[in-house]
Amino acid sequence: MRTTRLLHSMLAKLLAGTAALLAILLISGHARPGHVRPGHDFRPDVARPNRPNVVLIFMDDLGYGDLSCYGALGYRTPNLDRLAAEGTRFTNFLVAQPVCSASRAALLTGCYPNRLGISGALNPTALVGLHPEEETIAELLKEQGYRTGIFGKWHLGHRQPFLPLQQGFDEYLGIPYSNDMWPQHPNQANLKFPPLPLIEGNQPVKTLASLTDQDSLTTALTERAVSFVRRNRRNPFFLYLPFPMPHVPLAVSGKHRNSSGAGLYADVITEVDWAVGQILASLKQTGVEKNTLVIFTSDNGPWLAYGEHAGSSGGLREGKQTTFEGGNRVPCIVRWPGEVPAGQVSNQLLSTLDVLPTVARLCGARLPRRPIDGIDVQAAWRGTATESPRQTFLYYFRENNLEAVRKGDWKLVLAHPGVSYEAGKPGRDGKPGQTPGNHAFEGALYDLRHDPGERYDRQAMHPDVVSDLQQLAEQARADLGDNLQQRPGSNRRAPGTVAKAD
Ligand code: MG
Numbered sequence: 001m002r003t004t005r006l007l008h009s010m011l012a013k014l015l016a017g018t019a020a021l022l023a024i025l026l027i028s029g030h031a032r033p034g035h036v037r038p039g040h041d042f043r044p045d046v047a048r049p050n051r052p053n054v055v056l057i058f059m060d061d062l063g064y065g066d067l068s069c070y071g072a073l074g075y076r077t078p079n080l081d082r083l084a085a086e087g088t089r090f091t092n093f094l095v096a097q098p099v100c101s102a103s104r105a106a107l108l109t110g111c112y113p114n115r116l117g118i119s120g121a122l123n124p125t126a127l128v129g130l131h132p133e134e135e136t137i138a139e140l141l142k143e144q145g146y147r148t149g150i151f152g153k154w155h156l157g158h159r160q161p162f163l164p165l166q167q168g169f170d171e172y173l174g175i176p177y178s179n180d181m182w183p184q185h186p187n188q189a190n191l192k193f194p195p196l197p198l199i200e201g202n203q204p205v206k207t208l209a210s211l212t213d214q215d216s217l218t219t220a221l222t223e224r225a226v227s228f229v230r231r232n233r234r235n236p237f238f239l240y241l242p243f244p245m246p247h248v249p250l251a252v253s254g255k256h257r258n259s260s261g262a263g264l265y266a267d268v269i270t271e272v273d274w275a276v277g278q279i280l281a282s283l284k285q286t287g288v289e290k291n292t293l294v295i296f297t298s299d300n301g302p303w304l305a306y307g308e309h310a311g312s313s314g315g316l317r318e319g320k321q322t323t324f325e326g327g328n329r330v331p332c333i334v335r336w337p338g339e340v341p342a343g344q345v346s347n348q349l350l351s352t353l354d355v356l357p358t359v360a361r362l363c364g365a366r367l368p369r370r371p372i373d374g375i376d377v378q379a380a381w382r383g384t385a386t387e388s389p390r391q392t393f394l395y396y397f398r399e400n401n402l403e404a405v406r407k408g409d410w411k412l413v414l415a416h417p418g419v420s421y422e423a424g425k426p427g428r429d430g431k432p433g434q435t436p437g438n439h440a441f442e443g444a445l446y447d448l449r450h451d452p453g454e455r456y457d458r459q460a461m462h463p464d465v466v467s468d469l470q471q472l473a474e475q476a477r478a479d480l481g482d483n484l485q486q487r488p489g490s491n492r493r494a495p496g497t498v499a500k501a502d
Contacts (some may be wrong), residue, residue, distance in 0.1 A: 051363050052336060053232075053292040054141070055239045055283070056355070057276060058107065060100070060153060060178075060247035062330065063302035065314025066269055070331050072312065074262040077269060079277035080333065083296060087335025088344040088383060092448075094351045096373075097397055098300035098320050098327030100178060101155045103352065104242065107299075108136040108156070108167075110356030110367075110374030114400045114480055117495035122155060124181055124194050129157015130167065131496040135368035137356050138168030141238045144365045149228045150174065151221040152242035154199075159498045165202055169240070173200050173224050179214060179244045179251070186431045214251035217244060222275040226282040233286035236363070241279070242299075245272055248306050249430055265309055290337045293362065295355065298330040305435045307426035317454040321419045323395035323403040324454055334381050341383040348380045348388030349408070370493070394476045400489070402482040403441075405473045409449040410462075412469035415442050416484055445469070 067077045069084040096106030100121040102113035138148040149171040150164045158176030182196035197204035246268045260266035283289040302311035304319040313326030353374035379385035395404035403416045420439035427433035444457040481489025
């Protein structure tokens, strides 16, 4: 016994010594000044061959009904349909809040955005952003030796301390906020937006001065993403692609204009589908397809105020900026060959909140040090869970209004003022229509399995369900607060702030 232990200990020391020597060789080989070219000969410092690459594609204002695999009519999205056929398509997937900045904060941090003090869509005068101490997926994966790139729309604070390079990304090309926050906005007389910059790293490199400048954006971001995949084929990478489209103003390149035969919005979706096809092809060409987890989703439902320039909620009630399903529920496709079942459809309740903890787990990364709201839903992705690991969801909106709560198929809508497209008139030709911003929605209980359109109030029939969901709402108010009831909440954190415009 003793001899065996001694041998083990000697062997362990020998192995440790060899590992240390190898580590020194590796480090010294890459530590020479000027030797490491970012993205070229980078090597992770931890050898874990099974860690997947992660490609996260996040559309802007793409509705639940905008892909042919989700029932879109009149045009086709063959590349996304193929992605769905090779992976699992989720039909009960919710964004944390149905508007740009709040939705993005949740995706990248796994937290309800109101926990982090992020709400709405930050505009060019904002002095706030995602707090630098909040930890993003990019930071957690970078720590594990991943190269990280973002090509597209950031919208978590455009001041320098809040930009992607300060939140775990190695590379950034894109716009800092929405593509309609520019002098050509239909309401520019009131809004007075400054010129829209294209940013590379931390520096503006160009002004997107006209719609023609925006027309080439989807292609430019796609080319950069493909180049990122090629440059990082030998090391683990996290590619985040928050495309600015199909948010208004709709922009499309010459090669896709009039290509769908179903109007400008469909042309834009056709180009987005082409872009996804390019990314998928690059994964295949570089031989990393099998070891790459691809997640495709959207930041919120369609902006119905824009009429024929908006997408489709697929029959769900209302759209962007509302907490009815048309605002929160979006397409979500997950593909990871051999790990996530191919050609499956899952109706389990999931959220963008769960992307961070699930990806972190799959990639061997830790969780953020501060509390988060997402949960590891790997079993739902892998199709091994008989019921979703996520059973509840809080529909917060505006600065901190608790507008609805969900448990399983039941959704209790709480009385609240909100945007209503149904009570307004849609616009046309790229101009918004008249949309009441403070429509008085009354409380109601919906059974989403039987009534996904949220039309039939079941409160009178199910008082027990109502009181159960009211308890859930009470717990939420104690934790996160609720401005509708003047409740501050005890666990909210502050956003990052800068003293003045730089
Ligand atoms: Mg959006």
